[in-house]
Amino acid sequence: MNDTTMTTKEKLKKVSTATVATCLFKRGLKNQFVQNVRPLKSGRPTMVGEAYTLRYIPAREDLNPIEVFKDPKHLQRVAVEQCPPGAVMVIDSRQNARAASAGSILITRLMVRGVAGIVTDGGFRDAAEIAALDFNSYHNRPSAPTNLTLHHAIAINDPIGCGDVAVFPGDIIIGDDDGVMVIPAHMADDVADECLQMTLFEEFVMESVQKGETIIGLYPLTNNETKEKFEAWKKTKE
Structure with missing residues (x-):
């Protein structure tokens, strides 16, 4: 396969986040590296996919009892079921890992559905189980408490901030052992x-x-x- 027959995603899977960072810097973009986010397991194939976003705001006790998970329209659950195959779910957790952004069950569901990976600037619970999956996952650090204790899912596929980087739906997300870069969709090719x-x-x-x-x-x-x-x-x- 030569360069002209490879798709943009295939090309990006052959390069590093460091190279992408330099390329974007040459175009004037200096702040596309998601801060304080690392892979749960190193040595995996490079993650590439379009951003599909989930945004959290601070939880409020009257709106976030454990019973809200029974609602089939709960946005965290809806996002897991609607994130397109080949996309990367990117979660705005306000850089707060005191409660989990998600856990192994939801992330396994994303894997089974063919999603390319998941990124949060917060934390994941069940970190060892997630690391063992055949799936690219990036977070700040492990976190045991349920997201309901701290996070309220408020929006799907809106522009968000993740690790101090603006992420718009459809932006291209690339992740490797060094971390995660965000490429604006219009310049990805x-x-x-x-x-x-x-x-x-x-x-x-x-x-x-x-x-x-x-x-x-x-x-x-x-x-x-x-x-x-x-x-x-x-x-x-x-």
């Missing part, structure tokens, strides 16, 4: 193409450095002779 080329160049740079070459003129690429070497090297990868 161009970012994916550029990141693939950046990744190819970084592979050339790493091979060169491992052979003992200096980084001066190589990274960034300013030496004309090195540019010619890179062009020749690229042809061997086609």
Whole structure:
């Protein structure tokens, strides 16, 4: 499969969040890395999908007794059942992990439905069980209390903030062992193409450095002779 036949998602699965961060910085976007969020399990394949959002506000005791979960229209449950296959559920938990954003049952349901992953700037309960799933999950830290003690689900698929980053429905979410980046939807295609080329160049740079070459003129690429070497090297990868 060559670059022209790969989808944007397929391209992004081949690049790192670090490369995406640099690419977005070159476009003037400096605040697209979700703060204080980490994978429950490292070493998993890169997570890529469109953002589907859930927003919490602070819970209020008269509105959040345990009985509200019996309501089939409870927004947390509705979000789990409506999040599209291939999307990433992103939860605005106000960067508060004192109560769980969700637990292993709901996250297993997302996995079975074909969702690509889940991200919260709060915490998950049943963290060890979630980490054992074949599913990409990112949070701040483990948290045992039910979300009802702290969070009130108020909106689905609205613009939210997650880890100090604005997330709009349909933005592209990419996550790896370093964390989670948010790519504005309208520039995702161009970012994916550029990141693939950046990744190819970084592979050339790493091979060169491992052979003992200096980084001066190589990274960034300013030496004309090195540019010619890179062009020749690229042809061997086609």
